[in-house]
Amino acid sequence: MGRKFVIAAQYVANDLKCAVQEHLEGLGHEVVDLVNDDERLGIGFTECAQRMAKAITSGEYELGFLFCGTGMGVSQVVNKYKGVRGALVESKFTAKYSRIINNSNVMCMGGWVLTPRIACEMVDEFIGHEFLEDEPDPTTVRHQRLVAGA
Numbered sequence: 001m002g003r004k005f006v007i008a009a010q011y012v013a014n015d016l017k018c019a020v021q022e023h024l025e026g027l028g029h030e031v032v033d034l035v036n037d038d039e040r041l042g043i044g045f046t047e048c049a050q051r052m053a054k055a056i057t058s059g060e061y062e063l064g065f066l067f068c069g070t071g072m073g074v075s076q077v078v079n080k081y082k083g084v085r086g087a088l089v090e091s092k093f094t095a096k097y098s099r100i101i102n103n104s105n106v107m108c109m110g111g112w113v114l115t116p117r118i119a120c121e122m123v124d125e126f127i128g129h130e131f132l133e134d135e136p137d138p139t140t141v142r143h144q145r146l147v148a149g150a
Contacts, residue, residue: 002028003127006061008048010074011041013067013111016119020065020109023120024127032061045069049077053084056105063127064106071110078106090114095122096129103131 005024009017021031034051035043045068052066052074066074071088078086086106087098090113098104107126109119 002030003063004030004032004061005127006032006034006052006055006064007066008034008052008064009067009111010043010045010048010069012069013109014040016109016111016114016116017065017067019116020067020119020123023123024065029127045073046077049074049086052086052106053078053081057081057083062105065123066106066108067111068108069110069112071108071113075106075108078108089122089126092118092122092125095125099126099129100132 007017007021007024017033021033024031032055034055035048048068049066052064055061056064066078066086068074071090075086075088078084084106085102085104086108087094087102087104088108089095089098090110095107098107104126107123109122114122
């Protein structure tokens with residue numbers, strides 16, 4: 001059974017967002033786009049990130065995917081919200097470990113930075129891993145306490 005994800009993109013990264021959305025839906029997941037077609041060309045990265053933060057903090061969605069030109073702007077905005085842990089990722093490695101180590105719940109990507117194929121591979125890593133709560137490394141245990149209090 002598929003999972004339910006939320007997605008949003010600034011207009012400059014809409015093509016990458018569409019590729020990721022199609023990929024997720026092709027895997028059998030439900031994807032809810034927070035930006036409708038009528039506002040797509042005029043929406044900025046701050047509004048996208050604010051909508052994402054509200055969707056994640058509502059508890060309706062476990063994970064979200066957020067896009068702007070570089071991914072930096074949306075990651076900075078979304079991380080201002082308690083309970084939202086946005087990760088700017090640019091590789092499969094960082095996508096995987098943002099979940100395993102940081103328990104990230106929003107994956108932030110740049111439409112100017114990534115190809116659709118690489119982005120979809122990164123998404124697979126992100127959704128394919130969970131936070132390792134029982135990690136024996138003492139630095140990770142200390143980090144878990146920090147993440148829990150965030």
